[in-house]
Amino acid sequence: MLDLRHVVDHLDEVKSALGRRNAAAAAALDSLDELARRRREAIAASESRAAQRNKANEEMARLPKGSPEFLARRDELKQLSAEQKEFEKTVTTVEAEIQQILQGVPNMPLASVPDGAGAEDNVEVKVWGQRPSFDFAPRPHWELGAGLQILDFDRAAKLSGARFSVLFGAGARLERALIQFMLDLHTGEHGYTEVQTPFLVRGTALFGTGNLPKFEQDLFKIQGDAPDMLQAMYLIPTAEVPVTNLHGGELLEAEKLPVAYAAYTPCFRSEAGSAGRDVRGMIRQHQFDKVELVRLTTAEAAEEQHELLTRHAEVVLERLGLHYRRMLLCAGDMGFSSQKTYDLEVWLPSENQFREISSCSWFGDFQSRRADLRFRPEPKAKPRFLHTINGSALAVGRTLIAILEQYQRADGSVAIPEALRPYMGGIEAIKV
RNA sequence: GGAGAGGUGACCGAGUGGUCGAAGGUGCAUGAUUGGAAAUCAUGUGUACCUGCAAGGGUACCGAGGGUUCGAAUCCCUCCCUCUCCGCCA
Numbered sequence: 001m002l003d004l005r006h007v008v009d010h011l012d013e014v015k016s017a018l019g020r021r022n023a024a025a026a027a028a029l030d031s032l033d034e035l036a037r038r039r040r041e042a043i044a045a046s047e048s049r050a051a052q053r054n055k056a057n058e059e060m061a062r063l064p065k066g067s068p069e070f071l072a073r074r075d076e077l078k079q080l081s082a083e084q085k086e087f088e089k090t091v092t093t094v095e096a097e098i099q100q101i102l103q104g105v106p107n108m109p110l111a112s113v114p115d116g117a118g119a120e121d122n123v124e125v126k127v128w129g130q131r132p133s134f135d136f137a138p139r140p141h142w143e144l145g146a147g148l149q150i151l152d153f154d155r156a157a158k159l160s161g162a163r164f165s166v167l168f169g170a171g172a173r174l175e176r177a178l179i180q181f182m183l184d185l186h187t188g189e190h191g192y193t194e195v196q197t198p199f200l201v202r203g204t205a206l207f208g209t210g211n212l213p214k215f216e217q218d219l220f221k222i223q224g225d226a227p228d229m230l231q232a233m234y235l236i237p238t239a240e241v242p243v244t245n246l247h248g249g250e251l252l253e254a255e256k257l258p259v260a261y262a263a264y265t266p267c268f269r270s271e272a273g274s275a276g277r278d279v280r281g282m283i284r285q286h287q288f289d290k291v292e293l294v295r296l297t298t299a300e301a302a303e304e305q306h307e308l309l310t311r312h313a314e315v316v317l318e319r320l321g322l323h324y325r326r327m328l329l330c331a332g333d334m335g336f337s338s339q340k341t342y343d344l345e346v347w348l349p350s351e352n353q354f355r356e357i358s359s360c361s362w363f364g365d366f367q368s369r370r371a372d373l374r375f376r377p378e379p380k381a382k383p384r385f386l387h388t389i390n391g392s393a394l395a396v397g398r399t400l401i402a403i404l405e406q407y408q409r410a411d412g413s414v415a416i417p418e419a420l421r422p423y424m425g426g427i428e429a430i431k432v
Numbered sequence: 433g434g435a436g437a438g439g440u441g442a443c444c445g446a447g448u449g450g451u452c453g454a455a456g457g458u459g460c461a462u463g464a465u466u467g468g469a470a471a472u473c474a475u476g477u478g479u480a481c482c483u484g485c486a487a488g489g490g491u492a493c494c495g496a497g498g499g500u501u502c503g504a505a506u507c508c509c510u511c512c513c514u515c516u517c518c519g520c521c522a
Contacts, residue, residue, distance in 0.1 A: 043482050047491045054491085057503050061450040070502090077502035202512095227511075251442080251479095383479080 001102050001210075001369045008036045017108035020115055020331035025106055032101060039094045046087035053080050104214055107339045107366040109331040116330025122343070123330070128314070129323035131347060132406050139412070140350035141404040142281040145171060147412045148430055151282070162279070163271060163286045165397075170430040174403070174416075175289060177423035178396050179264050182291040182316055186393065190312045192262035192293060197242035199265055203230040205245040208371030210337035210363075211237060217272040220286075235268035239292035240390045245371050247296065251383055252375040258297035258305055262393070265290065282397050283355065289396035295389040296373060299365070302387035306362040310342045313358045313393035319419045322402050323347040325354055339364045344394075346402040357398045360391030 007014050011033060019026040056077055063070040114123050145151025150171025156164040167175055186192040200222065206212040211219065212229055219234045226232035236242060243263050252259070267290050278284035293312060297305045310326070317324045329341040338361040345354035365385035368374070374383040407415040413431040416424050 040482070043491080047482060050492085051490055053502075058451065060502060074502045079502095081502060231512080 001366060002105055002108070003365075003369065004032070004036060004098060004102060007032060007102070014108060018105065020109050020113075021106055021334070022117075022332060028101055028105055032098065035094055035098050035101075039091065039098065042087050042090040042094060046084055046091055049080055049084035049087065053077060053084060056080070106336045107210075107334075107364065109334060110340045113334070113340055114328065114330045115332075117332040118330075119333050121330040122327045122333055125326040125328050125342070127323075127325040128318060129321065131323055132349060134349065134408075134410075136410045138349035138405060138408060140281060141348075141401040144404045144408055144412060144414060148414065148432055150174075150430065153282075160286070163284065165282045165285060170424070170427070171400075173424060174400055174420075174430070175396060177420050178399050179289060179291060180423050181319075181420055182393060182396070183262055183264055185316060185319065186262040186291070186293060186312060190260075190262075190293075190315075192260045192312075195243060195246070195261045195263045197236075197239060197246070197263060197265065199236050199242075199268075200233050201236055201242055201245075203228075203232050203234065205241050205248075205371075206234055208245045208248060209241050209367055210335075210370065211241065214336065218270055220268045220270055236265060237269050238267050238290060238392075239263040239265040240294065243292065243294040244367055244373075244388055244390065247373055248371045250374075252296070252373075252386070254298070254375055254377050257375060257386075258295050258301065261294045263292050263294070265292070282401060285397060288398075290392050291394065291396065293391050293393045296375075296386045297389065298375070298377070299384070299387050302362060302364070302389065305387075306340065306342075306360065306389045309389050309391050309393075310344075310360040313344055313360055313391050316394050316399075317344065317346065317357070320399070320403065320417045321419075322399075322406055322417075324357070335359070335361060337361070337363050337366050339366065342391075346398065347406065348402065349405050349408075355398065357402065358392040358394050361389065363388045363390075 002014065007029060011029065015026040015029055018029070056073070060070070060073060060077070063073065114121065116122065139147075142151065142153065148171070150168050152166045152168065153164075156166045159166075183194055187194050203212050203226075206219065207230060216229065219237055222233040222235070224233060242265070243261050246261070247259070266287055268287050269285075271284060271286060274284060282288070293309050295305050295309055314324070314326065324344055324346045327343045327345060329338075329343055334341045341359060341361040343356050344358035344360070346357040347353075348355050364387055367388045368385040371388075373386045373388065375386055376383050403417060403420075404414050407417065409415065409429075411431075413429050415429045416427060421428065
C-alpha cells in the first residue's frame with residue numbers, strides 16, 4: 001500500500017508513475033486530495049473536543065458526586081462528548097474511504113523499469129547457456145512423461161478434475177530431488193534459513209502481501225463461517241505469503257538484517273480467468289510445488305539485495321544446466337505489489353520458446369506498510385518500514401518440465417543433470 | 433468437541449470507573465564510581481496521528497472491534513489468540 005501522505009504531497013508524480021502501468025491505476029487517486037483534507041479537518045474537530053473533555057474530567061473527578069455543580073457540569077459535558085463522537089465517526093468513515101482507495105492502488109514502477117503494456121515490452125537482460133539441439137523432433141513433457149510412465153493427468157482428473165497431475169516412480173522422486181537440491185543450495189551456499197510454514201493462512205496474511213482484497217478470485221478459500229475476508233482461511237498461492245508475514249507487527253533490530261528465508265511449500269491457485277491457457281501438461285496447475293526465497297532488508301540495501309536474490313535463483317538453473325534468460329518486466333506487466341521485477345524464463349524445446357520459471361520482485365515498503373514489517377535503524381532511532389524482496393528459486397513443477405524437455409533423448413529417455421544425481425540415487429537417466 | 437484460566441509497554445508483572453501512558457522489576461542508554469570490569473548509585477528509555485518553521489502543544493493506543501458513561505486498562509457484548517484438564521486423534 002502506498003503512503004497516504006506521500007501520495008497527497010506528490011500527487012502528480014505518483015499519478016504519472018502509476019500511469020505507466022495503466023490509466024485506471026492513476027485515475028483511482030483523483031478523490032484522495034479532497035478526502036485527505038476532510039480527514040484532517042475531522043481529526044482537528046474531534047481532537048479539540050476531546051482535549052476540552054479531558055480537561056473537564058479532572059474537574060469532575062474532584063467534584064462531589066451528585067452535587068448540583070456536578071450535575072450541571074455533567075449535562076454540559078454530555079453535549080461536548082456527543083459532538084466529539086460525531087466528529088470521530090466522520091474520521092472513521094473518511095479513513096475507511098481512503099483505505100478502500102489506497103488498498104486497490106498498485107505499487108509505483110521504479111524509474112529503471114521500462115515502459116510497456118504487456119509481455120511483448122519486457123526487456124531481455126541476459127541469456128545463459130546454449131539452446132539444446134536435437135537430431136529428432138523434441139517431444140513435449142506430457143508425451144515424455146506418459147512414455148516413461150512417470151506423469152499422469154487422466155488419473156489426477158479422476159481425483160481432482162482438470163489442472164492437476166500425478167507423478168509416479170522416478171517422476172515423483174525427481175520432484176522431491178529438486179526440492180531437496182534447491183533447499184540445500186540456498187541454505188548451504190547462499191546463506192538462507194530454511195523455514196516450514198502453514199499452507200493455510202488467514203486473510204490478514206494475504207492482505208499483507210497484496211493478494212487481498214483485490215485478487216480473492218485467484219485463491220482457494222476454505223468454506224467456513226468467518227465474518228469477513230480477513231478472518232477467512234485460504235490455501236496459500238505461494239510461500240511468499242506466510243514467509244513475508246512471519247515478522248509482522250515486530251520491530252526487528254538492524255543488525256539482524258538482512259533476514260533471508262528459503263521455504264518449500266505447495267502452492268494453490270484457482271487460475272480464474274486463465275481458461276484455455278496452457279491446458280495441456282503441467283505448466284499451469286491448481287497445485288504446484290515451489291521453493292521461495294524471501295529477503296527483508298533496508299531501503300538502502302534493497303536494490304543490491306534484489307540483484308543478489310535474483311542471482312541465487314539463476315544459480316539453480318545454471319547448476320542444472322538449463323538454458324534460460326533473464327527479463328526485466330515492463331511497467332504494464334508487473335504484479336500489483338512490485339516496483340521492479342525480473343522474470344527468469346527457461347527454454348522449452350517443444351514450444352520453441354522461453355517460459356517463466358521464476359519471478360523475482362522488489363516491493364519497496366509497499367508490503368511492509370500492509371504487513372507492518374519494521375525495524376529500528378539504531379537503538380534510539382525511529383522505526384522504519386523494511387523493504388521486502390522475494391523470488392521463486394524455483395517453481396519445481398516447471399523445473400521438472402524443463403529437465404524432461406531439455407534433457408530428452410531420441411529413445412524417449414531423459415538424462416539426469418549431474419547436480420541432481422546424488423538426490424536421485426545415482427541414476428544417470430530416467431528410462432522405461 | 434466439553435470445562436476452566438488468561439491476553440497490560442523490549443521482557444516480566446501490578447492495577448476492578450476519574451489525578452493511569454500506566455506502580456515495581458528486568459533489559460537497554462547515558463553519567464558517577466573503577467586501572468578496567470562486575471557490583472552499586474543517578475537519570476533517561478513506546479508507537480501512530482493532528483498541529484507548528486521550530487521549541488512545543490494535542491489526541492489515540494493496556495489482544496481486536498463495538499457498547500454503557502461526563503469519564504473505561506478497569507463494566508457489558510462479539511470476535512481472535514494462548515494455557516490447563518477431559519474427549520478424540522496423525
